[in-house]
Structures are given as structure tokens and as C-alpha cells.
Amino acid sequence: MAKAPARQTAAPKKVASTPAPATNRESPRDPAPYDATPEELEKFYREMLLIRRFEEKAGQLYGLGLIGGFCHLYIGQEAVAVGLQSALDGDKDSVITGYRDHGHMLAYGIDPKVIMAELTGRQAGISKGKGGSMHMFSVEHKFYGGHGIVGAQVSLGTGLAFAHKYRGDGGVAMAYFGDGASNQGQVYESFNMAELWKLPIIFVIENNQYAMGTSVNRSSAEDQLYRRGESFRIPGMQVDGMDVLEVRGAAEAALEWVRAGKGPVLMELKTYRYRGHSMSDPAKYRSREEVQAVRDKSDAIEHLKKLMLDAGIPEEKFKDIDKEIRAIVAESADFAESAPEPEPSELYTDVLVEQY
Amino acid sequence: MAIELKMPALSPTMEEGTLAKWLVKEGDAVKSGDILAEIETDKATMEFEAIDEGTIGQILVAEGTDNVKVGTVIATITGEGEETAAPAPAAAAPDPAPAQAEPVEAPAAEDAPATSAGQTAEKAEKPAATERASDPAIPEGTAMVKLTVREALRDAMAEEMRADDRIFVMGEEVAEYQGAYKVTQGLLDEFGSKRVVDTPITEYGFAGLGTGAAMGGLRPIIEFMTFNFAMQAIDHIINSAAKTNYMSGGQMRCPIVFRGPNGAAARVGAQHSQNYAPWYASVPGLIVIAPYDAADAKGLLKAAIRTEDPVVFLENELLYGRSFEVPEVDDFVLPIGKARIMRKGSDVTIVSYSIGVGLALEAADTLAGEGIDAEVIDLRTLRPLDTATVLASLKKTNRLVVVEEGWPTCSIASEIAMVAMEHGFDDLDAPVMRVCNEDVPLPYAHNLEKAALVDTPRVIAAVKAICNRA
Structure with a gap:
């Protein structure tokens, strides 16, 4: 099975016999699991369940030929986007991610209908059907994509952070990328500038253990990815990405650091995707048992449900939520199937903004 | 024997510079590494160091002199025990040593074909030829x-x-x-x-x-x-x-x-x-x-x-x-996507952009002397391409040459040729010619580099070939 998602938070401070700047430097406080109200627990649960059911439906529509091309599902990783984005200030913070972007958009409260309609390539889609699964944006929600080139969003996100600092608007950029992207050179070019200029950015590595079919330990000389910022003096945190309260708690500690003007933080979220890299991936590089073991022991939604039951939320509540979410997803699928395709004339629009 | 100190080339493109300041005077003893002078290039002020040991014999170019060509003898140094050399001939710029002069020869040639290395004075500017068309975006009489x-x-x-x-x-x-x-x-x-x-x-x-x-x-x-x-x-x-x-x-x-x-x-x-x-x-x-x-x-x-x-x-x-x-106007902004007719003509259209425009204009001047009246178009914007201006000119001249400082294959020149093929076929009296660099990585050696890069004679030859004048 995959390495158990770690519960560890920050690296323990060592007392070194010789001066060791790496451990003596100030670092973000040790995070604590978030102390959520029952309402917040329910909100997290709803959002995570919406992502799960939405992605399951997207998988079905793909099977029916209604969604084409590459379609990367977020199933298994729901606690990451929900936990992190719930800590952001939607009015000023910005978010950017790679091609596995449906979950981040849903966690941002973007209408599932326009996301699903983009997946089916319809005019009503959020990119008018011209972007597809990997290229979706919502400037209104300060969600800057949706980028198909692995690692590009890290430099672009650093630019979003540069803009926040330049304007002095108090915003923080959050740039998500995977364990695979963490081996791209531009990630380190960005780390260097971000720390050099103390840019307000949280780099988030969603370590789902596999870069397509290559496991982290087959691709990474330093497989503790939260340490990848050390040579740039960027503090790292390793977080259990299967526990939404751990994620939210860690996000708060990271945000405190970044908002105080102390520069970037690198968060490694240990998580797991249950489906293949994309819909066309048979996932022969790992065993069925491995996947099943994570689902059984570490599933983020089941874990949260247990916490909520312990907190006294009755079982019937979950049935109601499930019904409600299924209805939202069914509606988005109906919409996405019945909405018209783009007008042929749309082929030529939006290439340039201005007329020359 | 006295060593001649020559105006150094301090960058790959430097042709001349200002001798800003002497830090030594005649009779001073200098050793290797001493700073002799400050020289201002078009990019920066550089220190000029002594390489040899000796005594400054004569300072031949006074400080504050502008436009000192690379290779000009600016001072002499005498070695130990030698007599101070007799004044060098006063010629401002003897033929520069090839190693120093050659790097700048190509651009100089484009700028002022009539100026030989020996003629120093004027910074070679293209004279404003009378037939040169002005940019329509600039109103008549603008300062x-x-x-x-x-x-x-x-x-x-x-x-x-x-x-x-x-x-x-x-x-x-x-x-x-x-x-x-x-x-x-x-x-x-x-x-x-x-x-x-x-x-x-x-x-x-x-x-x-x-x-x-x-x-x-x-x-x-x-x-x-x-x-x-x-x-x-x-x-x-x-x-x-x-x-x-x-x-x-x-x-x-x-x-x-x-x-x-x-x-x-x-x-x-x-x-x-x-x-x-x-x-x-x-x-x-x-x-x-x-x-x-x-x-x-x-x-x-x-x-x-x-x-x-x-x-x-x-x-x-x-x-x-x-x-x-x-x-000299407040807020001088030009439209994107519009080519500019640099020179009006009726016999052939020469299309180019960037540094190639200089070659095209120069070729047009030479061709005018031989009775070929070339129209020169500067594309200025390469995307979106102003095909209308190119096609209108082709309609008038019926002949088209594209000059490009770049490789020929899949070039802007290829694109212009295709535009003529698709939309100007009936106007063509001769094949469209591409005058580009040679299809090789650019070599370092002076002669090979020169051979690889597009130049005015090649433009002239191409024009003559399609004007039945070769």
C-alpha cells in the first residue's frame, strides 16, 4: 500500500551542537487541527461530497462519450481543496492549479452546472466550451486556472503573488501542484524568486503518491517533498491531506506566516487518488488492494463523517445531505447534456481581445 | 619600439566611442593592469587598461573626443630604455587592424555603404532620400x-x-x-x-x-x-x-x-x-x-x-x-498591424522587416541608379500581418521580393510568398523571391558569418533576376 498519509506536522526542532541555520530560523507555528463548529463540519462534508459525486458523474459521462479528451478526477483528494480553500479570503486571495482542477473550482463555490457543461464542451461551459476539463478559469472568483502544462501554474501563481504584493492588496496566492510537477525546474526558479522577494504565496504539493504511473520514490531523490524548499529557505509543512481539519489547521498556520509578510510556505499534503491518472489510465502500476486499503482506512469523507457522528450529528442528516448533493449533480449533468454546443462562429472569437 | 595603443572594441557591436578621460599623462610610467583611460561606448563607460609595461610616450587623441573609431591609435607606450617614439602620423584613423575592425564591419556597411573604413567623420546615417515615403501616421510638418x-x-x-x-x-x-x-x-x-x-x-x-x-x-x-x-x-x-x-x-x-x-x-x-x-x-x-x-x-x-x-x-x-x-509629439502611438511603405516605387516590391529594411532601402537606392524603381515595404507587425498593403503594392508592381535576416525555411518570407500565391496570383509576373540567410547555424568566423547573412548585393541580384535584368 501507499505510504500511510502522515499525521506529522512540522519537522521537530532539533537542538544542534553546531549552529545550524536551517533549524534556527524562524518558522511557522506548529499547526493544530482546526476546531470546527458543527455548521462548519457540515459545510466541509457537503463540499467534499459534492466533489466526490460530481467526479463520479463526470466519470460516467466520460464512459458514455459525452466528455472527451483527458479528464482527471479528484476522487480521494477532496479534503485538500476543501480544507485549504475554506481558510482563504475569497475577496482578495487567488488560487491556481494544474489540470486536475474540478475539485478546486467546486470548493470555491463555482456553479457545478457551468463546470460540467465545460466538460461536455457546451457553449454554457465556464470557458464557452473552448477550454475543456484542464482549462477552466473564473476571474470573478480569483480562480486563475486550470493549466495543462505540468508545473506552469507554479510560476504563474508566483506572478499572482507578485501582483498581490505590487498592489499591496493583502491577498495571498495559493498555487497547487502535484508530486510529479514538483520535479519541474520552473518550480525551483519560482521558489527562489518567491522567497527572495518575500512574495505572499502558499505552494501546495498535493502528493497523491503517483505522477501518472511513476511513484514518488521512483522519481524523487528527496521524497519528503515538504523539504524541497529548504535550500531556498522556504519553510515546509507536511500535512495529512486525508483529514480536512488537519488541512484547515495547517492552512491557518501557513496563512499567518504569509500574511505577516514573511514570504512563502511550502505545504506537502499527503493524499491519494482513487482513480487512474486520467480516465484512460488502467492504473496497472499499483494493486487493487493498495487502493482499497486507502479507501477503507483513510477515506477523507468517511473520516469526517465519523467525527460528525461523534459530535452528535444524527445519521439521518447524512442521508438528507447525500440526497441533496445527488440532486445537484444530476441537475448539472442534465444541464451539461442538454445545453447546446458552441456556435460555429465561436471558433474565431476570443483569439485576441482587440481589433487590429 | 613604441607600442601603439589603439581604440579598443569593447563590445561585439561597438564601432566607435568617446575617449572620456585620460588617467595618465605623457611621461608616466605604467605597468600591466594600470587604468589608462575611460572610454564611453554606446552602452557603458569602460576602463581601458595597460597590457604592457613602459612609459606613456604620446597621447594622440585628447580626452573628450567623440566618435573615435575602433582601431585608431590613441597613444603610444615606450618600453624600458627606449626613446620616446616620434609622433605617429596625425592620421586620425589608420586602417584598423582586421581583428578589431571586422566585428563592426557588417553593421557599418548596412548603415553607410559609401563610407569606407578610412572615412571617419560622420556617423553614417541614411540620407533622407527624396523619394522616401513618410509614415502616413505622422502628420506633415511635425517637428x-x-x-x-x-x-x-x-x-x-x-x-x-x-x-x-x-x-x-x-x-x-x-x-x-x-x-x-x-x-x-x-x-x-x-x-x-x-x-x-x-x-x-x-x-x-x-x-x-x-x-x-x-x-x-x-x-x-x-x-x-x-x-x-x-x-x-x-x-x-x-x-x-x-x-x-x-x-x-x-x-x-x-x-x-x-x-x-x-x-x-x-x-x-x-x-x-x-x-x-x-x-x-x-x-x-x-x-x-x-x-x-x-x-x-x-x-x-x-x-x-x-x-x-x-x-x-x-x-x-x-x-x-x-x-x-x-x-516630437506628445504620446506618439502607432497602430499595430499596419505595414509602412518606406519608399514608393513601381517596378518591384521589396518586403522586409527589422534590420532587413535597411538592406532593402539600400538595394532600392542602388537599383534606382540602374533604372529599377523599387517599392520598399516594412511589415513592422508580423502578426497580424498587413497583407492588404503587400497585395496592393504587388498589384502595382507585379513583382515581389522578400528580404529577411533569418533562415529561409518556414520563414516570414515563405509566408509572404504564400500570401501572394493565394491572394495575388494573377498579379504576379514572376516568381516571388526569398532573400534570406543561408540555411545553416550561424558560424563564428568572420568570412563565414558574412557569407551566411543576407546582404544588399543578394537583394539586388534577386530583384534583377525577376526584373529580367540579370
């Missing part, structure tokens, strides 16, 4: 000021930065060093380090950062020290900047300018000498501009900074130091 392309580019950025505080300049050595080619000179002083940002050597990273900043609402000007280095960053220029507006259904814009020198410089070899115009011009979603003279450099860079679309702005190192007339 003009002489500026180098470098100054025009700097002024364009400064003016736009004064008007819009979202604009910032970022790149290697743009701030404290004042620009690797001095294009950003003075911007740091005026706008501060928040808006004139020195980056580490990290092209992919800062191209991506700039693109992200544009997505986030700023107006970045990203300088590449040369476009050769932008190869490291081409992913962001194309995949991130050019495609975003389309992929987002028009929701997310990317108003950014990527600018810097493009094309062959002088004797810097294959990795530093390449014209990327056809690469970028093939990409929908980009605007690609490659100006020739200072007025276009200024007016089009201002337009590039203002537009909502991402722009690749291709400059040319050999043109930076050349002076041209620039209209």
Missing part, C-alpha cells in the same frame, strides 16, 4: 528629433510607465546595471526598484511570473537579454500567455510585452544569433512586432504596452545604436 532606437524604446517605456502604474519592467540586469544593452537606462532612477525589477537568471521562471502577474491584473514588460534565452521560456509565452484568452472563453486576459533583441548580432555564434520572428508569428493569440527605425520602435512599443493582448516585441541589437528621426 522631428533624432533618437537612437535604444533611446526611443526607453522613452516609450518611461512614458507609458508615467501614465499607468500597473506597468513594470522585469528582467536580467534591467535595473541597477541599466540594461545589458542599456535599453532600460535611467528607468530605475525614475521609477524605483518596485517597478524596475532585476531578476535572477531564470528565464522560464520570470516569464511565467510575468504572465501570472498579467493574469492578476498588472501590465508587465518582460525583457529577455536576447530572444535566444527566451527559448527557455517559450512555453509560457505560447502555452500560458497566448492561449489563455481563448481557452477561458475571453474571460482571462494576459496583457504582457515580451521584448528584447532578436536576430544575428555580430560574431557571437550560433546560439546567440537567431531570428525567432517566424516562430512566434505562427502562434494565434500573440501579437508580434519587429520594428526597424526609432519612430516605429517608439510608437509601436507604446501600442504594445497598451494593448490587452500579449505581445512579442522583437528588437535588433545592431539597430539599437542607429539614429533616426522621431516625431
Whole structure:
């Protein structure tokens, strides 16, 4: 099975016999699991369940030929986007991610209908059907994509952070990328500038253990990815990405650091995707048992449900939520199937903004 | 025997400089490493060191002298025990030693074909030929000021930065060093380090950062020290900047300018000498501009900074130091996507852009003496291409030659030829000719480099070939 998602938070401070700047430097406080109200627990649960059911439906529509091309599902990783984005200030913070972007958009409260309609390539889609699964944006929600080139969003996100600092608007950029992207050179070019200029950015590595079919330990000389910022003096945190309260708690500690003007933080979220890299991936590089073991022991939604039951939320509540979410997803699928395709004339629009 | 100290070439493109200051006087003993003088090039003030030990014999060029050509003897040094040498002949510039003169020969030749190495005085400017067409965008009677392309580019950025505080300049050595080619000179002083940002050597990273900043609402000007280095960053220029507006259904814009020198410089070899115009011009979603003279450099860079679309702005190192007339008007902005008829003519159309325009004009002047009246068109913008201007000229002249300092295969020249084929076939009385560089990586050796690069005789030969005059 995959390495158990770690519960560890920050690296323990060592007392070194010789001066060791790496451990003596100030670092973000040790995070604590978030102390959520029952309402917040329910909100997290709803959002995570919406992502799960939405992605399951997207998988079905793909099977029916209604969604084409590459379609990367977020199933298994729901606690990451929900936990992190719930800590952001939607009015000023910005978010950017790679091609596995449906979950981040849903966690941002973007209408599932326009996301699903983009997946089916319809005019009503959020990119008018011209972007597809990997290229979706919502400037209104300060969600800057949706980028198909692995690692590009890290430099672009650093630019979003540069803009926040330049304007002095108090915003923080959050740039998500995977364990695979963490081996791209531009990630380190960005780390260097971000720390050099103390840019307000949280780099988030969603370590789902596999870069397509290559496991982290087959691709990474330093497989503790939260340490990848050390040579740039960027503090790292390793977080259990299967526990939404751990994620939210860690996000708060990271945000405190970044908002105080102390520069970037690198968060490694240990998580797991249950489906293949994309819909066309048979996932022969790992065993069925491995996947099943994570689902059984570490599933983020089941874990949260247990916490909520312990907190006294009755079982019937979950049935109601499930019904409600299924209805939202069914509606988005109906919409996405019945909405018209783009007008042929749309082929030529939006290439340039201005007329020359 | 006295050693002659010659005006040194202090950069690959330096042709002449100012002897700003002598730090020694006649009779001073000097040893290797002593600083003898300060020399101002078009890019920087450099210290000139002694290589040999001895005594300064004669100082032949007084401090404060401008336009001292590379290779001119500026002083003599006598070795130990030698007599102070007799004054060297007063000739200002003896034939410069080939090793020093050759690097600058090519650009000098383009600038002033009539000026031999021995003639020193005038900085070779193209005389304003009477038949030269003026830019229709400049009203008759506008006062003009002489500026180098470098100054025009700097002024364009400064003016736009004064008007819009979202604009910032970022790149290697743009701030404290004042620009690797001095294009950003003075911007740091005026706008501060928040808006004139020195980056580490990290092209992919800062191209991506700039693109992200544009997505986030700023107006970045990203300088590449040369476009050769932008190869490291081409992913962001194309995949991130050019495609975003389309992929987002028009929701997310990317108003950014990527600018810097493009094309062959002088004797810097294959990795530093390449014209990327056809690469970028093939990409929908980009605007690609490659100006020739200072007025276009200024007016089009201002337009590039203002537009909502991402722009690749291709400059040319050999043109930076050349002076041209620039209209002295407030806010001189030119339209993107419009070619310019540089010279009116009726027998043949020569289309070019960037440094090739100089060759085309020179060829046209020579051809005029032989009874061939050539029309010269500067494309200025390579995407979108002003095909209407080219086709209208072709309709008039029925003959077309494209001059491009770049490889012939899949070039802008190929594209223009195809435009003529598709939309001007009936107007063609002869095949369209491409006059481009040789189809090889650019060599270093002087003779091979010269052989590889497009030049005026080749333009003339091509024109004659299709005008049945060969």
C-alpha cells in the first residue's frame, strides 16, 4: 500500500551542537487541527461530497462519450481543496492549479452546472466550451486556472503573488501542484524568486503518491517533498491531506506566516487518488488492494463523517445531505447534456481581445 | 619600439566611442593592469587598461573626443630604455587592424555603404532620400528629433510607465546595471526598484511570473537579454500567455510585452544569433512586432504596452545604436498591424522587416541608379500581418521580393510568398523571391558569418533576376 498519509506536522526542532541555520530560523507555528463548529463540519462534508459525486458523474459521462479528451478526477483528494480553500479570503486571495482542477473550482463555490457543461464542451461551459476539463478559469472568483502544462501554474501563481504584493492588496496566492510537477525546474526558479522577494504565496504539493504511473520514490531523490524548499529557505509543512481539519489547521498556520509578510510556505499534503491518472489510465502500476486499503482506512469523507457522528450529528442528516448533493449533480449533468454546443462562429472569437 | 595603443572594441557591436578621460599623462610610467583611460561606448563607460609595461610616450587623441573609431591609435607606450617614439602620423584613423575592425564591419556597411573604413567623420546615417515615403501616421510638418532606437524604446517605456502604474519592467540586469544593452537606462532612477525589477537568471521562471502577474491584473514588460534565452521560456509565452484568452472563453486576459533583441548580432555564434520572428508569428493569440527605425520602435512599443493582448516585441541589437528621426509629439502611438511603405516605387516590391529594411532601402537606392524603381515595404507587425498593403503594392508592381535576416525555411518570407500565391496570383509576373540567410547555424568566423547573412548585393541580384535584368 501507499505510504500511510502522515499525521506529522512540522519537522521537530532539533537542538544542534553546531549552529545550524536551517533549524534556527524562524518558522511557522506548529499547526493544530482546526476546531470546527458543527455548521462548519457540515459545510466541509457537503463540499467534499459534492466533489466526490460530481467526479463520479463526470466519470460516467466520460464512459458514455459525452466528455472527451483527458479528464482527471479528484476522487480521494477532496479534503485538500476543501480544507485549504475554506481558510482563504475569497475577496482578495487567488488560487491556481494544474489540470486536475474540478475539485478546486467546486470548493470555491463555482456553479457545478457551468463546470460540467465545460466538460461536455457546451457553449454554457465556464470557458464557452473552448477550454475543456484542464482549462477552466473564473476571474470573478480569483480562480486563475486550470493549466495543462505540468508545473506552469507554479510560476504563474508566483506572478499572482507578485501582483498581490505590487498592489499591496493583502491577498495571498495559493498555487497547487502535484508530486510529479514538483520535479519541474520552473518550480525551483519560482521558489527562489518567491522567497527572495518575500512574495505572499502558499505552494501546495498535493502528493497523491503517483505522477501518472511513476511513484514518488521512483522519481524523487528527496521524497519528503515538504523539504524541497529548504535550500531556498522556504519553510515546509507536511500535512495529512486525508483529514480536512488537519488541512484547515495547517492552512491557518501557513496563512499567518504569509500574511505577516514573511514570504512563502511550502505545504506537502499527503493524499491519494482513487482513480487512474486520467480516465484512460488502467492504473496497472499499483494493486487493487493498495487502493482499497486507502479507501477503507483513510477515506477523507468517511473520516469526517465519523467525527460528525461523534459530535452528535444524527445519521439521518447524512442521508438528507447525500440526497441533496445527488440532486445537484444530476441537475448539472442534465444541464451539461442538454445545453447546446458552441456556435460555429465561436471558433474565431476570443483569439485576441482587440481589433487590429 | 613604441607600442601603439589603439581604440579598443569593447563590445561585439561597438564601432566607435568617446575617449572620456585620460588617467595618465605623457611621461608616466605604467605597468600591466594600470587604468589608462575611460572610454564611453554606446552602452557603458569602460576602463581601458595597460597590457604592457613602459612609459606613456604620446597621447594622440585628447580626452573628450567623440566618435573615435575602433582601431585608431590613441597613444603610444615606450618600453624600458627606449626613446620616446616620434609622433605617429596625425592620421586620425589608420586602417584598423582586421581583428578589431571586422566585428563592426557588417553593421557599418548596412548603415553607410559609401563610407569606407578610412572615412571617419560622420556617423553614417541614411540620407533622407527624396523619394522616401513618410509614415502616413505622422502628420506633415511635425517637428522631428533624432533618437537612437535604444533611446526611443526607453522613452516609450518611461512614458507609458508615467501614465499607468500597473506597468513594470522585469528582467536580467534591467535595473541597477541599466540594461545589458542599456535599453532600460535611467528607468530605475525614475521609477524605483518596485517597478524596475532585476531578476535572477531564470528565464522560464520570470516569464511565467510575468504572465501570472498579467493574469492578476498588472501590465508587465518582460525583457529577455536576447530572444535566444527566451527559448527557455517559450512555453509560457505560447502555452500560458497566448492561449489563455481563448481557452477561458475571453474571460482571462494576459496583457504582457515580451521584448528584447532578436536576430544575428555580430560574431557571437550560433546560439546567440537567431531570428525567432517566424516562430512566434505562427502562434494565434500573440501579437508580434519587429520594428526597424526609432519612430516605429517608439510608437509601436507604446501600442504594445497598451494593448490587452500579449505581445512579442522583437528588437535588433545592431539597430539599437542607429539614429533616426522621431516625431516630437506628445504620446506618439502607432497602430499595430499596419505595414509602412518606406519608399514608393513601381517596378518591384521589396518586403522586409527589422534590420532587413535597411538592406532593402539600400538595394532600392542602388537599383534606382540602374533604372529599377523599387517599392520598399516594412511589415513592422508580423502578426497580424498587413497583407492588404503587400497585395496592393504587388498589384502595382507585379513583382515581389522578400528580404529577411533569418533562415529561409518556414520563414516570414515563405509566408509572404504564400500570401501572394493565394491572394495575388494573377498579379504576379514572376516568381516571388526569398532573400534570406543561408540555411545553416550561424558560424563564428568572420568570412563565414558574412557569407551566411543576407546582404544588399543578394537583394539586388534577386530583384534583377525577376526584373529580367540579370
